[in-house]
């Protein structure tokens with residue numbers, strides 16, 4: 001599996017398995033299938049309430065811990081210096097691991113809270129409890145404010161990214177700071193499968209719509225975390241390294257850019 005080198009030298013597989021809305025035995029089985037089929041990157045979050053099952057599936061896979069890249073996220077109500085430290089310990093315990101590969105602030109909940117959470121994350125990073133630290137749902141302004149006091153530059157900003165919301169400006173900005181993008185909802189949380197133009201491009205390449213959607217992002221150097229709980233989809237979704245998109249495909253996909261979000265706008269998000 002192709003990897004992306006982060007600004008601290010840590011490498012992350014460019015395709016990971018998403019786990020939002022997958023719980024219990026369903027998520028356990030999905031992670032087992034994914035690992036058996038070659039995925040080495042799993043995306044979870046304290047808010048998804050599935051860290052225990054994700055951790056159990058990783059252990060039961062028999063694959064050495066250091067070969068698997070695990071991302072989890074700090075939930076909003078846990079932001080702050082002390083509460084971040086506690087939340088990290090809870091996530092490590094739930095996952096049953098001694099370190100997490102990537103820890104993200106899930107949403108920006110105010111400049112001070114982000115800075116305090118970040119300070120706790122930097123300490124845990126230096127202590128070896130986290131291999132890389134990053135953010136999610138941060139705007140350029142949020143990142144600017146964090147960088148004013150941060151000692152460690154975030155490695156990643158995980159944001160909603162897909163053909164409808166391609167995030168060209170965000171990617172350019174982040175890359176100018178050494179920050180990579182991870183695309184969440186890369187298949188528009190399932191909505192992309194109704195798109196006739198995507199179906200046409202998929203047919204042209206004899207690939208699936210999921211493959212086209214993911215390839216579009218991966219060719220831009222964006223990390224993708226497609227979610228599925230279905231074995232055949234988990235297996236097929238990652239088959240994106242045996243073809244390339246051409247100018248006509250890219251042009252057609254640019255035409256699908258409507259700016260419509262499926263998740264709250266981080267610029268205007270007060271939940």
Ligand SMILES: NC(=O)C1=CN([C@@H]2O[C@H](COP(=O)(O)OP(=O)(O)OC[C@H]3O[C@@H](n4cnc5c(N)ncnc54)[C@H](OP(=O)(O)O)[C@@H]3O)[C@@H](O)[C@H]2O)C=CC1
Nearest residue numbers: 018019020043184185186187188189190226227228229233
């Ligand atoms: N940082 C953040 O705030 C957020 C992070 N995330 C992360 O990003 C991941 C991906 O985003 P997500 O919102 O799950 O959306 P995705 O774009 O990954 O789409 C997932 C949906 O598509 C369906 N699907 C998957 N593969 C196929 C296929 N081949 N054919 C048809 N349908 C398919 C899935 O159903 P099924 O499972 O039944 O196959 C599910 O309904 C999340 O799981 C989570 O880990 C997501 C949202 C916010």
Ligand SMILES: O=C1CO[C@H](CO)[C@@H](O)[C@@H]1O
Nearest residue numbers: 020045047048106107263
């Ligand atoms: O990752 C995500 C999905 O779950 C969360 C809620 O439980 C969302 O807020 C978030 O964007």
